[in-house]
Amino acid sequence: MTTEKAAVNGRRADILAAAAALFATRGIEATSVREIGERVGLNPGALYHYFPSKSAIARDLITGYLSDLLADYRAAGLDGLEPRARLKAIVDVSLATGAARPDETKIYHAEFPNLRRMRDYEHARDVTDEIQSIWLAAIEAGKDDGTLRRDVPTKVFHRFLRDAVWFSVYWRKDDESYPLDELSDHCLAVFLDGMANRPS
Amino acid sequence: MTTEKAAVNGRRADILAAAAALFATRGIEATSVREIGERVGLNPGALYHYFPSKSAIARDLITGYLSDLLADYRAAGLDGLEPRARLKAIVDVSLATGAARPDETKIYHAEFPNLRRMRDYEHARDVTDEIQSIWLAAIEAGKDDGTLRRDVPTKVFHRFLRDAVWFSVYWRKDDESYPLDELSDHCLAVFLDGMANRPS
DNA sequence: GTCTATAGCCCGATAGAC
């Protein structure tokens, strides 16, 4: 990669990061390209040298995020794991992604439901479908091998667990007081072993 | 109440309902007063006969919603219930509110975090603090009487349960195929008894 | 009480100098 190309990618990355921070806190539509330019030290018009439109910035953020997330799930070797370990791996990959990329996580969950029917989001839709099937398959495997109870519908349990995991980016403080592996332990304790106190 | 007063309140209610539907799906900032007027069959300027501003519509929606929700919790006689029954009552009141007022539920959860620091939201802040303390007290009571395990922090369990309950408005279909009391049963099954399969 | 018309502002995006 040449020096000029690296500089361009650096600028692009700066713009994406600045836009992500603003989109995550105020929403895409409520964020102006002027604000994005201000954050990155560029006049509004100059942004259009790197991106054709504001919505292209949002789309690149979301599709890049989803592609990386799917790659992380695939790299976790889920197929070789027993259901409980597989669910733990899914939760851990997700929590790590939420902690590493909180802005994109918030944007995806807050805005994608309204964007998924738009043109240029076909690939993102495919990725989200595959991610969902990864979660659902792990829960089904747990039911099949007797690890999980069968009277709670798979889709319902999926929603409960999924929301607990992803929405933790809104309340977890990213400091030493509550490390990620503790959150992971608490999440798996509640959802796999249950909150009920059963002295053994 | 005079006929004129009732008519005014009817118009006000129509405007609030139309605004709620739009705010819930597109967000407050992304919704224009022209759209609200269109929905209710009024020219944009005429809305200002009933509300001083767009943000006043949003504030009335949120504060009214929160006041009613708090009243419902108080009417449920929570203090006289054992911890498990108390948590079930809290979940049931919340699910019923979500089903009866899905738009305001979505608006509150999506927009209040960004609005709570604003002027004119002092009362809403007090109400949310009290609602949160109702949930936390029920969980603490469950720990105190040995019903709930103590190794998962109260605030963490609260977030998991709260998000599962409230965000169900985004995915639950409001038809006969999945009635509210089934959702309530599944929620309490997962969070109170645990998803783990323990043949007894 | 609802209308038409518009003020004043900010928006996304573009043109063209340098």
Added chain:
DNA sequence: GTCTATCGGGCTATAGAC
């Protein structure tokens, strides 16, 4: 590659006729 300047348009809110 970044700037200044601006276009065309939608926004919230207001003014004043009816």
